Amino acid sequence: MMSADTRQLPSLRDFRSALIVKPSSLGDIVHTLPAVKALRDAHPWLKIRWLANTEWTPILKGSPLIDEVIPFPRKTFRGPVGLLRFWNWRRTWMTLPREEPEIVLDFQGLLRSGVVSSWRGSKMVIGLSDAREGSRFFYNHTVPVDAGAHAVDRYLKLPRALGIRVEPEDIAFDLAPGTEPAGWSEPKGFIAVHPWSRGEGKSLSNSALHALCDALAPHPVVLVGMTSDPSRPTGSHIHDWSQRTTLPELIWIMRQTRFCISVDSGPMHIAAAVNPQTLGIHTWSDPRKVGPYPAGVHVWKAGRIAKRSEFSAEECQRDAGVSDEDARGIGEWVVRRLTS
Template sequence: MRVLIVKVSALGDVVHALPVLAWLKSADPRMEIDWLVEESFAPLLDGHPLLRKVHRLRTKAWRKAGALAALRGAWGTIRELRAEGYDLVLDLQGNSKSGLFTGLCGAPQRFGFARDAVREWPNLLATNRRVPLSQGDFHISDRSLALGRAAVPGGVEVLPAGPLHVNDQALARVRQQLEALALAGKPVVVLHYGTTWGTKLWPLERWQELAARLCGELGIRPLLTWGNTEENAAAEAIGEACGGQAVIWPRGSLPELVALLDEADLVVGADTGPVHIAAALGTRTVSIFRVTDARRNGPRGEAHIRLQAPLDCSPCLRKSCPRDGECGRSITTDEVFSALRRLLRG
């Protein structure tokens, strides 16, 4: 059987969908599985031992080139998918864009979410097997697994996250860098300030306090990762707070970030891709949740501590809020440091 998974974005959401791979392969080891994903996230899946092929969407480049180029690009991808002769497609995204490729990929069986769980109603026009979610499918990974179970019964229950492939060359480069920084064999704690929404961020001054306590009380030099200019500036400010003892990790490729998080002993961040990648790799995490729901999105298991803002309105899913400052400060440095120390001791 040849299967296509459609989960095009975003980084954390792609990671949350990974358990479907293990389910499908355990149900039928001979199954050939491909994945359709946005080009920027494709390196996360390249070389994955459970995947045959990764198809890339170049949505950003198509839009820059204009409407006609976007139409040509989309049609080219549809032709590429149709040529594969898929028997089954799982639309784990549930929006209009994913529905376009699901509906036109040529697969006779097209599984998607039922009306109560689909993100955008036009997606319903693309699927012919719609799966309702139960109360037990609350976590985002379980929502994806619900489609896998419905489409291909008989799989084996899998770990709550992963599996995620680590590129050997990227891992070698990361280990060389850690050795050059005299960090090989020492506790590696990664702090990742950034995330996609401003209302998900933990205040910069709290990160500075946390980094200073890591250096001063535990003697650990934190590694600061970043993804854009604003996050780089934040990393520099956090580094200054611990007297230059922190390491601002150079921005590299996505496979190199995965390799670093695999080497780490602990990762601290908000509801953001690097935290979810770390969890899928089996690395311990402390995650900070404000407007999103830790029960739905957070890493699960004893190796992870999730801190939810204690306000009565949290989680609210708002991208702007008059209580933003109050919400950010409601999770204290003491709480995060205590969770971090507990996991390091454990």
């Protein structure tokens, strides 16, 4: 049964536990944290569990917002026998411990999350109105959201519909503290650079990355992220930690860095969540919808650097790659901020 009438939503005071269904992606999980914080702050007695893809659970473990992180082994559901494995996993999923009554909050809004939410067996499932692939048919209630709004603002609509007041100053991203990488001996005051993304057209080219690192010299630069490209920049001020960090270690590095420069990616949102000295680089994506959310963070888009909210609709629609000259300009802008 589905309802778009939020006046019919139940009171969280009638529940003992809440299940957050948000398996992926990395950036979207970070975007959901303020909504879960609102739940935790308003109803501290709730037992909060979070279902997330196995590869992303390390980012949630240790967060003060969550009592239990449940891994969702989505990668094992691929291939010819994937559907059978998914069906077999259902039996385990339905028997996991819970406190009744439980409310299920589906922030993912896809068919698989709707099915999984329904399989949980709880009597109350709530999702968002921009859910796709028929997932809304599995909800008891649907909260209206603006599909064009930033992901953080869309997700916050759910706790607000449940009667929780969330002021701008209440919005925070309570990530775990992270873990220092083994063998870490890099100099203090380093600049973290995350230049690669799985999204097509988002990564810096080799020449742009070299230009950026040259412009940041002599400040120590720590390269982080995942890449198969062996032609990474070298130099006495460059410390290459690419391919070498876990998610908890990446969180720790982003907390320690004096400044972070990152292309649009999950790690960019981690950096913005834990360190206001962050610059996100957007080529074709719209920073107003998917950019780094915290107010103090800056964005490069369409050839200039500004706050996310300061870009026009026309600028946000432009698909502009980062040239070598752009990269040098970004590096020089960061150096000026660090030395002013």
